[in-house]
Amino acid sequence: MIENIKPKETTAIINSLVGGVVPKIGVQHITVGRSDEINAVISALEDVKNGHSIVKFWIGDFGSGKSFMLHLLNTVALKQKFVVANADFTPENRLYSNDGKALALYSVIMDNIAIQTKPEGGALPALLEKWIEKSIINTAEENKISLVEIRDKRYHNLIQNNIVKTINEITEVGGFDLGTVIMKYYKGYIDGDEPLRRNALKWLKGEYHTKTEARQDLGVREIINDLNYYDMLKNFCKLFVSMGYSGFMINLDEMINLYKISTAVMREKNYEKILTIYNDCFQGKIANLFFNFAGTKEVLENLRRGLFSYDALKTRLMTNKFETAEMRDYAQPVIRLLALNHNEIF
Template sequence: MIDNIKPKEATSIINSLVSGVVPKIGVQHITVGRSEEINAFISSLDDVKNGHSMAKFWIGDFGSGKSFMLHLLNTVALKQKFVVSNADFTPDNRLYSNDGKSVILYSAIMDNIAIQTKPEGGALQTLLEKWIEQVITKTAEENHISLSEIRNDQYLGLIQNSIMKTVNEITEVGGFDFGSVIVKYYEGYIKGDELLRRNALKWLKGEYKTKTEARQDLGVREIINDSNFYDMLKNFCKFFVSMGYSGFMINLDEAINLYKISTAAAREKNYEKILSIYNDCFQGKISNLFINFAGTKEFLENERRGLFSYQALKSRLETNKFETLEIRDFAQPVIKLTPLDHNEIFVLLKKLKLIFDFNYKVELNITDDEIFAFMEEMFNKPGASEFLTPREVIRDFLNILNIIRQNPNVDKKQLFGEIEISDERPNDLVMLDSIEEI
């Protein structure tokens, strides 16, 4: 059996992988063939803990394991006491915009904030209240007031001043409004005013659409928008570190959606924002921030639409010229995820079979030889060399296990023979690739 797996993790793994997505929890139980990448990542985490910042680009084909890798990085970073968050680029959000698409990305990041005790996300409120309790305790000690007494209304102003003073010490751009909103959250927290707490959270998550509405609800002059959301992320990074966390790690997946932006000027503005983040991280302008981007080879290397179309990024992200398939450099900003070999896939499928049995409380009669037979059928199918991905192998294998579980007398060999290989790339990307070739 897989060591130390929890029933909740097993269910998440099986249900997510059958649906073709990466599980939010438990990915460490199905990790194979990525030890060198993880060891290098842990070394980078140590640097970020010590006050440096980092930007990494995880590059691989569709279904090759980029999203899986980001979730694995989350698991590692949470154990190292980082605050982490994940968000996907979509057609409706991006890093640079003037029509609200950047603040949508920001809101997704804030919604998905996770800590070790809340690895599935939604931890922003928990963190706020933990920080407020730290401020209350410190203020009580400094003023020789008991912890029970300092929560009385007569000391509200004292705590408010402490909150503003502490926030001003750790923030730069937008710090006053940031602090004012946390003060409002504290008022709601102490007085049991749920509406005030919700409004403060709404502001911090970038969900106010107009300054007028925010001023009416909270008395602040500004809102988080497309132009200042990145400054607010940096403020939160400092906020989390001031609480005793190691840093803030943000994972941004599906970067191919930046490649697919239709206008060259808009794409360039987004790549310019990536350059700005990259420079901030490596020039020491921000501390304890780790940002990971995940995308395809096209997103990185295409010289008409990808990052390499922006010369300043190309010069920074080109592969170490001394690297080969056998001699890898995991310290460089770009990590190219090589496909799992057949032995690694076999080990992965064996792990999945054990987790499947544990989840459904069964012991399916499927041997190692039959797993090999399944793999042989898949890898010898027409189109396998061009289109087959680990995601498709995993999904088909689990689908077959489900059939066997519910139909114990089914002919496995016949099931294996019915496997078909398809091109999983999105249709719009296939069309874009065709246009590029013309």
């Protein structure tokens, strides 16, 4: 059966291939030789839907299809009703820093949030407004008020109380300020106050750099920073699941830029953050979260600069010693992307 390709996807695929990059949409139409990997991902997504959290490391040489695989994961997850975000590590963003580079990574992740109806990213406002509408409907039903009448200003406090209650139930560290800012977003949304709505979105995306400015604009004491951004990602994961989504997938490419960090202490701190994420996911400390990292074999195995230079990660990421090219183990955290064979290419 031939699947019809939308004109928008056709254009994106051709333009991307001509430019030598992976297309952001329609990548499923040009997938060859990765059926086992795709089936493994579909199985993992089912586990995440059921409340588990997973971390995968996609390892391969340059040109082996790591970025392609992450884009494919993105497409599959969106169809499974996941919220998905993609980001690349660069010299200017990383998992741990004390100079704003971790916050920069967070901001890229939040900018690139995608859902099936908005696969190109930028879906955070749509998600917030969907959740607010859901809260309005729930408040109306609980208080036996019509959906038209509930939008009257005299019922705003009822809706606000419902929103605060829900956020308090699903969030942990940073939950109070998150709730306050979402309330500001709600107020801007309901009242048509675009500057207030924009300021709330700015806070949620980690774009405030001083507490003073955030306090003046929104009345909150804290801002998202290098130290607390990961807690905020976990809060958003819970928020997305409360909206009815299957989970939150975060895809992080170009791990070579962590490997290239010149300071050994800073590089180790970034690997320590990966360990924290790994432990949180596999020890059940967070539900419905799926992290994917992509890097080269050297990034994984180099004993001086790679992930294996950090002993706690090395013990967790060692490949199944019984695995062969014919007998693959896709359940393990590290999945090595092998080159396509002659039949798959031709």
